Amino acid sequence: MFALTHANGWIEANVEDAVAELDRMIAVDTSFPPGLGYDDFAGLMEELVAPLGFSSERVVVPAALWQAPNGPAAGSRTNLVASRASGRPVCGLYFHVDTVPAAAGWETDPLQMKREGDRLIGLGAADMKGSIAAILLALRAAQACAVELAYDPMLLFCTDEEGGLYPGIRHLAEQGRLEGHVLNFNGSAEARIWAGCFGLFNLLVRIHGQAVHAGEGNRKGSGLNAIEGALPLLNALTELKAKVATRVSALPPPPGKPPLSAQLNLAAIQGGTAGGQVPALVELTLNRRYAPEERFEDALAEIEEVVRRSIAAVPGLTVETTLVGHLMPTADPTGPHWPRWQAAMGEGFGYAPEQFRKWGAASCSDFGWVQRATGQQEVLLGGLGRPDRNIHSPGEYTTVPDIVSLAKAVLSYLAADFRPDINPDLPPSQS
Structure with missing residues (x-):
């Protein structure tokens, strides 16, 4: 030594x-x-x-x-x-x-x-x-x-x-x-033993209207404001966000924190070009963090249904959705090397063995893909x-x-x- x-x-x-x-x-x-x-x-x-x-x-x-x-x-x-x-x-x-x-x-x-x-x-x-x-x-x-x-x-x-x-x-x-x-x-x-984590996906939603001179925008049959047309969708997503947040995971939360729950967030919004033009396009990026107990396919379908229903309520608008990011949940990553890594963390940071706690996270990792591709569950963190x-x-x-x-x-x-x-x-x- x-x-x-x-x-x-x-x-x-x-x-x-x-x-x-x-x-x-x-x-x-x-x-x-x-x-x-x-x-x-x-x-x-x-x-x-x-x-x-x-x-x-x-x-x-x-x-x-x-x-x-x-x-x-x-x-x-x-x-x-x-x-x-x-x-x-x-x-x-x-x-x-x-x-x-x-x-x-x-x-x-x-x-x-x-x-x-x-x-x-x-x-x-x-x-x-x-x-x-x-x-x-x-x-x-x-x-x-x-x-x-x-x-x-x-x-x-x-x-x-x-x-x-x-x-x-x-x-x-x-x-x-x-x-x-x-x-x-x-x-x-921290003195942590990893219990795994949520998955996430990012969905790009593009809502199309029709651009005209802003001075013509209030006339019947003239132009179609994509930003204003997106308002019913934004309201519907707010309602869905509250519904999603009621889904609590069995993953142990960090010490002193509330139970981990699923999340839906409007992560980005872009639209319009100038004050003199009715906007023809608005883009939303939706971030959904889903618990290991949820199915990705169900979570995606739920959002896409809300998008289609909300945009259909505004005649003339069209919409397209594209998956632009996806990390799978990471299952319980324990394995034979964890005790030695825990001992090494204690050696480096000065933690006593009794200080270590096991918890998961709603933050995500790309190692769910590794687990699926290799069949190897263990991941040290x-x-x-x-x-x-x-x-x-x-x-x-x-x-x-x-x-x-x-x-x-x-x-x-x-x-x-x-x-x-x-x-x-x-x-x-x-x-």
């Missing part, structure tokens, strides 16, 4: 290198939609992992899988797989490289990291580019301090987790590109998420101590000397 202890000290002494790398990651705009920065981010990752002895391969998701008519995605869906084979069992280390777009209200440039003491502020700092910086720091410490590893890390830098139609990890799983078990860093820095980190909101941040702690946790988990007694990949004689 001397090498591991030495490496933990090395992590503390060299964390500023990880901070500098996080600054570079945040500066690459990988916001989805549209997802135009994936090539540039893959190039940065290739540069950072090469000195660690990884060979990298870019894997592009074919456009036919992710393109949708009038959908929000654009650009190459470039995933990066970095590996180094030594004959050890493989542990996949998964990161989604996309962020949500920067919302209104940022007081700083979201693509330029700002530091306030130990606080590191920027788009994707916690979700989840900070995790990438932490794991690279851990691997660098292992190299510098000659820590023997129990696993060959396979780094998976993947696209379109933020509600995409065909996330990169889904494509890798369906192509048989995953090996061993996987540690997913789209999670929490960690990361830098905490309730106060403003994830998906202005002022998103992580902290230097959390980067250090996550790096130590991952290094412990990968190290051969750490808790061999509960390593399920060791022969009984070595455990």
Whole structure:
């Protein structure tokens, strides 16, 4: 254990290198939609992992899988797989490289990291580019301090987790590109045992009217205002939202939080061109988060029926719906590696075993697709998420101590000397 202890000290002494790398990651705009920065981010990752002895391969998701008519995605869906084979069992280390777009209200440039003491502020700092910086720091410490590893890390830098139609990890799983078990860093820095999560889908609704000069808009038979025509639909969706929210899941909620329930949200609305023209088109993006107990097909059909009925009530309007994003629910991801990962999280963050609690989330993951494609239920979960980190909101941040702690946790988990007694990949004689 001397090498591991030495490496933990090395992590503390060299964390500023990880901070500098996080600054570079945040500066690459990988916001989805549209997802135009994936090539540039893959190039940065290739540069950072090469000195660690990884060979990298870019894997592009074919456009036919992710393109949708009038959908929000654009650009190459470039995933990066970095590996180094030594004959050890493989542990996949998964990161989604996309962020949500920067919302209104940022007081700083979201693509330029700002530091306030130990606080590191920027788009994707916690979700989840900070995790990438932490794991690279851990691997660098292992190299510098000659820590023997129990696993060959396979780094998976993947696209379109933020509600995409065909996330990169889904494509890798369906192509048989995953090996061993996987540690997913789209999670929490808290003492958490993951119980699984909801699914989600995004539905684009396009309502068509007829454009005319605004001065003619009130005359009978002249023009058809798509925005005004959408009002019955908006009212109907508000009623449906309340109905959907009554559907409570059996997934255990986070400690101290109410039961997890299904959600329907109007996520985006666009329409019109100028004050001098009756608008001919309004576009709505609906986000539906559905519990594992619900069927995707039923949830989708329910919304489409409300859309058709509401628009049919306004003569002359037409409507089309397109599925532009879908993440399946992730079933209970427990498995034989969880006790050791829990012990590693305790080692890195200082949690006692009795502090860990099991809970699920209405937030979503792209690992439901992995479970379906591979038949492997187990997914380990960690990361830098905490309730106060403003994830998906202005002022998103992580902290230097959390980067250090996550790096130590991952290094412990990968190290051969750490808790061999509960390593399920060791022969009984070595455990």
